[in-house]
């Protein structure tokens with residue numbers, strides 16, 4: 482062009498770089514016209530055996546209420562927040578309005594749901610977004626339940642009503658950097674001083690902890706050597722929570738490392754009902770049932786997504802749903818979902834009848850999670866390339882299942898809990914002889 486000096490190679494490189502980085506993100510519906518992304522959530526087609534018939538009318542109502550809310554409010558934004566690993570705070574009032582926080586707790590502004598109804602709220606959240614489900618589970622089935630089961634009357638009246646409305650948010654801190662599966666050996670110390678306790682130590686992986694108003698923390702009393710529980714406030718001097726970065730699953734959940742540097746907790750905030758590690762088991766019995774319903778919800782959502790996808794997308798002139806191999810995978814997923822729901826439902830019934838043992842809960846959590854892993858990986862295959870895009874749910878669900886396989890007792894630890902119950906032999910610790918280095922035998 483007249484009057485303009487010719488472009489150097491470097492100019493051309495800079496031009497191409499700027500147009501590459503500044504072009505708008507391609508809309509997935511344009512890139513993949515044959516498939517609807519999960520922001521428009523698929524209808525539920527996974528209740529093949531009409532297992533809804535097992536539910537009471539109240540349970541069916543709460544299930545549909547949560548489904549409607551989460552499909553409308555969470556599905557359209559979940560991928561963006563998951564990718565950014567940020568929490569969508571604007572969703573909290575919507576979840577608060579559902580009146581599900583506090584689950585089975587009666588009174589103190591809590592909904593007093595049956596354990597089945599409470600489990601259904603967790604699975605419905607997980608069907609759309611496992612992070613959202615984990616946020617509520619940690620807040621409600623771990624932190625609030627600990628206060629309800631192990632707190633004083635004054636503590637319940639003080640903390641539960643605003644937690645039930647999600648006006649304040651809680652977290653539950655048991656795990657430490659050096660004590661995960663072996664949490665009963667935790668080292669964070671609680672030393673009695675005039676008017677209260679001094680807590681010192683570290684916690685790791687604690688969900689919601691970067692923004693929680695209320696932190697339920699477990700520590701070992703230096704006087705009794707037993708585990709005690711405490712309620713801490715987020716602004717307590719010496720308390721610091723730092724976000725754990727680079728997770729590949731449940732990216733929207735804000736997991737934190739907590740540093741407790743001589744944190745003073747007044748006597749009134751020690752939970753009187755936690756006097757040994759065994760006392761946490763009352764809480765874990767319920768929360769393990771709730772966690773077992775997360776992989777159920779995740780698998781339902783993945784099945785629903787695959788069902789729609791295979792009917793929408795065509796290859797070789799036919800919908801993917803018309804091929805024998807894709808049908809086989811879809812049917813295997815559907816069979817898993819039916820069996821998982823039945824086991825989860827039976828677990829709730831055993832609990833309601835006061836018959837559920839720790840082994841029952843552990844088998845439920847471990848087996849359901851195992852089947853869910855199989856289900857989501859079949860789903861991932863079925864979506865081809867879109868099976869690795871978070872926009873189509875399956876890749877996100879595939880990643881989200883991994884931490885669920887690990888938390889609330891890993892698959893192995895839950896297996897050992899059931900193994901101990903059915904055989905009478907505890908095999909958590911290797912025999913002392915196995916710890917002697919071979920060279921010394």
Ligand SMILES: Cc1cc2nc3c(=O)[nH]c(=O)nc-3n(C[C@H](O)[C@H](O)[C@H](O)COP(=O)(O)OP(=O)(O)OC[C@H]3O[C@@H](n4cnc5c(N)ncnc54)[C@H](O)[C@@H]3O)c2cc1C
Nearest residue numbers: 653654655656661662686687688884887888889891893909
């Ligand atoms: C995303 C996420 C969220 C979490 N949220 C919370 C939370 O809110 N609050 C909280 O307190 N904790 C939380 N946790 C911690 C979680 O409960 C622990 O990660 C879990 O208990 C496992 O501990 P670990 O990661 O230290 O693994 P480890 O205990 O180090 O286990 C590593 C491996 O060894 C195996 N193993 C360990 N012991 C045995 C044994 N005796 N026999 C056979 N195999 C064994 C395990 O099964 C596993 O495969 C969270 C974790 C994650 C990943």
